[in-house]
Amino acid sequence: MSFPPLNPADESFAARLPAGVLRPVEPRYLEERRGLFRGQAGLLAAPRDVEEVAAILRAANEARVGVVPYGGGTGLVGGQVSPDGPAPLVLSLERMTAIRGVYPAENVIVAEAGAVLADVQAAAEAAERLFPLSLGAEGSCRIGGNLSTNAGGVNVLRYGNTRELTLGLEAVLPDGSVWHGLKRLRKDNTGYDLRGLMIGAEGTLGVITAASLRLFPRPARTGAALVVVESPAAALDLLALAGARIGPGVSAFELISGQGMRFLAETGCAARAPLDPIPDWAVLIDLGLGPVDDPQAALAALYEEAEAAGLVSGGVIAQSEAQRAGLWAMREQIPEANKRIGAISSHDISLPLSAIPDFIPAARSAVTRLGAFRINAFGHLGDGNLHFNVFPPEGRARDAYGPELRERVATAIYDVVAGFGGSFSAEHGVGRLKVDDLERYGDPARLAAMRAIKAALDPNGIMNPGAVLRRADS
Amino acid sequence: MSFPPLNPADESFAARLPAGVLRPVEPRYLEERRGLFRGQAGLLAAPRDVEEVAAILRAANEARVGVVPYGGGTGLVGGQVSPDGPAPLVLSLERMTAIRGVYPAENVIVAEAGAVLADVQAAAEAAERLFPLSLGAEGSCRIGGNLSTNAGGVNVLRYGNTRELTLGLEAVLPDGSVWHGLKRLRKDNTGYDLRGLMIGAEGTLGVITAASLRLFPRPARTGAALVVVESPAAALDLLALAGARIGPGVSAFELISGQGMRFLAETGCAARAPLDPIPDWAVLIDLGLGPVDDPQAALAALYEEAEAAGLVSGGVIAQSEAQRAGLWAMREQIPEANKRIGAISSHDISLPLSAIPDFIPAARSAVTRLGAFRINAFGHLGDGNLHFNVFPPEGRARDAYGPELRERVATAIYDVVAGFGGSFSAEHGVGRLKVDDLERYGDPARLAAMRAIKAALDPNGIMNPGAVLRRADS
Numbered sequence: 001m002s003f004p005p006l007n008p009a010d011e012s013f014a015a016r017l018p019a020g021v022l023r024p025v026e027p028r029y030l031e032e033r034r035g036l037f038r039g040q041a042g043l044l045a046a047p048r049d050v051e052e053v054a055a056i057l058r059a060a061n062e063a064r065v066g067v068v069p070y071g072g073g074t075g076l077v078g079g080q081v082s083p084d085g086p087a088p089l090v091l092s093l094e095r096m097t098a099i100r101g102v103y104p105a106e107n108v109i110v111a112e113a114g115a116v117l118a119d120v121q122a123a124a125e126a127a128e129r130l131f132p133l134s135l136g137a138e139g140s141c142r143i144g145g146n147l148s149t150n151a152g153g154v155n156v157l158r159y160g161n162t163r164e165l166t167l168g169l170e171a172v173l174p175d176g177s178v179w180h181g182l183k184r185l186r187k188d189n190t191g192y193d194l195r196g197l198m199i200g201a202e203g204t205l206g207v208i209t210a211a212s213l214r215l216f217p218r219p220a221r222t223g224a225a226l227v228v229v230e231s232p233a234a235a236l237d238l239l240a241l242a243g244a245r246i247g248p249g250v251s252a253f254e255l256i257s258g259q260g261m262r263f264l265a266e267t268g269c270a271a272r273a274p275l276d277p278i279p280d281w282a283v284l285i286d287l288g289l290g291p292v293d294d295p296q297a298a299l300a301a302l303y304e305e306a307e308a309a310g311l312v313s314g315g316v317i318a319q320s321e322a323q324r325a326g327l328w329a330m331r332e333q334i335p336e337a338n339k340r341i342g343a344i345s346s347h348d349i350s351l352p353l354s355a356i357p358d359f360i361p362a363a364r365s366a367v368t369r370l371g372a373f374r375i376n377a378f379g380h381l382g383d384g385n386l387h388f389n390v391f392p393p394e395g396r397a398r399d400a401y402g403p404e405l406r407e408r409v410a411t412a413i414y415d416v417v418a419g420f421g422g423s424f425s426a427e428h429g430v431g432r433l434k435v436d437d438l439e440r441y442g443d444p445a446r447l448a449a450m451r452a453i454k455a456a457l458d459p460n461g462i463m464n465p466g467a468v469l470r471r472a473d474s
Numbered sequence: 475m476s477f478p479p480l481n482p483a484d485e486s487f488a489a490r491l492p493a494g495v496l497r498p499v500e501p502r503y504l505e506e507r508r509g510l511f512r513g514q515a516g517l518l519a520a521p522r523d524v525e526e527v528a529a530i531l532r533a534a535n536e537a538r539v540g541v542v543p544y545g546g547g548t549g550l551v552g553g554q555v556s557p558d559g560p561a562p563l564v565l566s567l568e569r570m571t572a573i574r575g576v577y578p579a580e581n582v583i584v585a586e587a588g589a590v591l592a593d594v595q596a597a598a599e600a601a602e603r604l605f606p607l608s609l610g611a612e613g614s615c616r617i618g619g620n621l622s623t624n625a626g627g628v629n630v631l632r633y634g635n636t637r638e639l640t641l642g643l644e645a646v647l648p649d650g651s652v653w654h655g656l657k658r659l660r661k662d663n664t665g666y667d668l669r670g671l672m673i674g675a676e677g678t679l680g681v682i683t684a685a686s687l688r689l690f691p692r693p694a695r696t697g698a699a700l701v702v703v704e705s706p707a708a709a710l711d712l713l714a715l716a717g718a719r720i721g722p723g724v725s726a727f728e729l730i731s732g733q734g735m736r737f738l739a740e741t742g743c744a745a746r747a748p749l750d751p752i753p754d755w756a757v758l759i760d761l762g763l764g765p766v767d768d769p770q771a772a773l774a775a776l777y778e779e780a781e782a783a784g785l786v787s788g789g790v791i792a793q794s795e796a797q798r799a800g801l802w803a804m805r806e807q808i809p810e811a812n813k814r815i816g817a818i819s820s821h822d823i824s825l826p827l828s829a830i831p832d833f834i835p836a837a838r839s840a841v842t843r844l845g846a847f848r849i850n851a852f853g854h855l856g857d858g859n860l861h862f863n864v865f866p867p868e869g870r871a872r873d874a875y876g877p878e879l880r881e882r883v884a885t886a887i888y889d890v891v892a893g894f895g896g897s898f899s900a901e902h903g904v905g906r907l908k909v910d911d912l913e914r915y916g917d918p919a920r921l922a923a924m925r926a927i928k929a930a931l932d933p934n935g936i937m938n939p940g941a942v943l944r945r946a947d948s
Contacts, residue, residue: 105714106827106858150663161661163670164638177919184826186857187635187900189624189674190912191942192924196637196670200663217717240579243691247764248722290721352658353580383660384580426661438664445651449931450666456930457923468665 014043016059018052021045025090029070032081034346037432039068039081044090050170050178050209053091057207057462058176060089066465067091069203071145072116074137076348077431079149079202079467088465093144096209099123100182107215108167108184113144113208120213129215132159132251136332147208150200152427154331157382158251158288159216161427163199170210171198174458182212197453202429203464205457219251219288223295224324226256227303227315228279233357234311235283235381241306242285246298252286253382260334260376266394267340271330274316282315283381284331286324334378338389342398344373345406347388349417350426356384359420363388366412370405385426388413414441430468438468488517490533492526495519499564503544506555508820511906513542513555518564524644524652524683527565531681531936532650534563540939541565543677545619546590548611550822551905553623553676553941562939567618570683573597574656581689582641582658587618587682594687603689606633606725610806621682624674626901628805631856632725632762633690635901637673642686645672648679648932656686671927676903677938679931693725693762697769698798700730701777701789702753707831708785709757709855715780716759720772726760727856734808734850740868741814745804748790756789757855758805760798808852812863816872818847819880821862823891824900830858833894837862840886844879859900862887888915904942912942 014022022045030039047053060067066088070080082088093114100110104127111120117138124131133146135153145151147169151162159165168183181195198208229235235255242250258280261273275282285302287295299317306312318324338346351359360377367373372393379387390409392398414424414437424437439447454461454469465471488496496519504513521527534541540562544554556562567588574584578601585594591612598605607620609627619625621643625636633639642657655669672682703709709729716724732754735747749756759776761769773791780786792798812820825833834851841847846867853861864883866872888898888911898911913921928935928943939945 456926
């Protein structure tokens with residue numbers, strides 16, 4: 001897995017690529033949102049179809065040129081930028097954006113990897129169906145990136161992660177062979193789950209070029225409530241009660257911290273939580289029900305029962321779709337508020353649900369031992385997925401804190417996560433940011449199996465070198 | 475991947491196994507239900523814990539002894555019996571039957587691979603939860619076998635296949651290393667999906683020893699109806715209508731053919747369809763709803779709307795849990811009736827939902843060109859999964875038909891399946907029965923990737939040799 005001196009700028013390599021796909025890589029492809037990595041200048045290839053992707057990988061594999069697949073560039077762990085090693089070829093799927101087919105009777109859509117997530121959602125809606133993957137970056141992330149990172153988002157509780165939403169794939173393997181696997185089948189037990197393996201591999205095992213994805217009936221009636229809970233433990237009891245009373249109609253269950261709501265005000269974000277005073281904890285519950293159900297009544301009944309059980313104390317039930325959208329806007333602006341405050345470090349973690357009430361104070365203590373910080377713990381509680389982000393105290397800026405402290409904070413948090421049987425990356429992936437963490441916290445037998453699979457499918461190590469697994473030569 | 479002369483009867487091999495695990499293999503471990511394969515006499519190992527499984531695989535890997543993992547023995551494609559090649563060691567998980575933990579607040583259960591499916595269901599029920607995997611063999615199949623074959627069953631429509639029900643695994647890899655992956659997390663994006671890869675690998679990549687599995691709230695109220703439909707096309711329209719009106723409350727949607735209902739009477743099965751006259755097609759719909767919903771009213775409203783649309787013409791709505799159980803008993807006895815009639819060949823296939831109306835007559839024509847047969851096409855229509863079984867005409871026995879005809883019938887059907895973008899194995903797996911079919915119908919790039927993964931994880935080819943992938947030396 002070593003790189004000979006050839007690189008994408010090498011003319012003999014460029015000459016073997018399909019005409020019209022190469023161009024110099026513009027700076028925006030080399031940046032990532034948090035500024036943790038910066039990619040190297042070089043060349044970008046933007047193929048128009050799967051055959052061109054195949055030709056590019058074949059040439060790259062022969063020339064031992066690294067290839068970094070690029071979707072919408074919204075990843076948060078540096079999977080899309082290669083800061084070191086020989087300069088790779090950036091492979092952007094931006095010209096493969098077609099919706100190849102919508103099959104409402106089957107609840108299936110087939111989309112090319114470059115399609116923007118919001119466009120896939122819109123194509124489903126035009127057919128009176130729901131594609132439930134939904135996350136903050138949906139206006140710019142591409143479905144190929146969602147697939148490669150097994151994206152989560154706000155509707156996992158009800159509909160699953162991207163892997164569970166995918167029926168089939170078309171993908172190019174590192175040797176340039178094309179797997180034509182765009183089946184539209186709910187059941188297909190004919191050998192190893194290559195679909196599941198490519199999803200979440202972050203471009204290290206090949207390039208996904210298209211996918212057949214599950215659609216759902218659109219819930220006929222929707223509703224939302226923002227309710228005050230005393231603690232994360234009470235929020236979990238409320239989740240269980242909602243499951244028992246409303247069942248699969250609960251489409252999202254988001255924990256929101258007082259710190260997060262205060263950040264919205266502090267940073268001048270337009271959205272605010274309609275709660276006064278700001279409580280320590282709140283939960284945003286979203287429902288999607290059938291045509292004969294009344295979401296407001298269901299939420300009111302849930303609230304009443306939860307109040308009698310001492311789980312909730314106040315809050316609002318959206319009385320209109322506009323009010324529901326307002327609650328979601330508040331939830332979705334919290335990452336923007338976080339960004340304006342400036343986190344010292346951000347952690348996308350998951351835990352067994354019942355561990356969360358003990359985890360939060362334990363992690364807070366571990367961080368507090370390193371200094372006085374503000375913590376915003378929020379996220380997809382229904383999935384056991386918290387975003388546990390650490391900020392300077394009021395009046396100090398993140399620039400005052402160096403990378404060593406960031407490292408110590410991360411290790412302190414991940415050690416607590418590991419102690420509770422959790423994961424140091426719930427939905428963002430490993431990328432380049434968490435390669436060390438995977439080595440530290442990953443199961444050794446599983447890591448060995450991952451390395452064996454990588455070596456078997458990509459013996460020359462051309463695919464997204466240095467992401468997920470350390471490069472053999474580094 | 476070749477076998478030296480060592481085999482499990484070899485004393486030096488036996489001496490390296492944990493004390494008390496070995497015994498001669500009894501005949502029942504060498505038979506499979508349809509009598510298509512017969513295993514070879516030899517030794518059986520029944521380990522008591524994961525460390526013993528690890529010691530066995532380590533010894534087998536060093537001695538190049540084949541290992542055939544054995545669950546409940548109910549598989550239908552010969553994955554559990556090795557009829558040729560050097561006699562393997564049968565590895566039965568029958569002593570690892572513990573429910574290691576039930577976590578109602580998390581909706582998780584952790585079970586060892588040898589636990590019988592019905593016992594896992596019962597442990598969930600004792601905690602007022604539902605483990606939704608349900609299939610005919612649930613009283614004797616073991617969860618490890620369900621995992622290794624990614625079992626489907628009647629509730630896939632609502633809850634997914636076994637893979638979707640699994641959060642984490644403990645497994646022993648072919649070199650004897652143990653992957654401790656019993657996480658109880660809904661989201662964990664830390665590298666390749668080894669969980670999904672081991673599930674459905676049919677014991678060819680290692681041995682699953684335990685799993686953490688998803689539980690669900692038990693539906694508060696259930697209901698079922700058996701309704702007459704004119705055609706599979708009408709059944710699909712009814713499925714879409716049920717999805718729009720009742721949403722995720724539809725837990726099963728089974729197509730039943732007139733031929734199947736007549737087989738019940740012809741073979742003297744106790745269960746009968748409460749329909750007179752027996753129609754060409756019927757659908758069994760099952761609902762699981764919340765506490766404030768009325769399943770009988772929902773089914774009546776659905777029926778009324780479907781009748782107005784010309785989709786249904788008669789049928790029954792169960793008025794009690796006993797009547798619901800009676801409808802299900804009828805459905806579940808159809809395989810027994812099939813067995814008594816004696817199929818020439820049985821086919822577990824899946825299709826894109828919208829292809830089914832055209833597929834059934836096309837496959838019927840293809841079979842009819844080979845002779846006069848009776849066809850029972852039935853199964854999990856909601857998942858696009860049909861059991862398409864071919865029987866002799868009345869008065870003739872299956873013994874009159876040889877294996878060449880069986881082969882021609884299978885090929886005729888699978889060619890039609892492939893033409894419609896379907897699968898030759900929806901839920902039963904590949905085993906040894908369908909190795910040729912996988913080579914014929916499988917995507918070449920995917921097959922190459924599967925072989926590379928097999929060689930990488932099991933370089934000595936000890937795990938379930940000859941299942942899924944042909945042995946290198948055969």
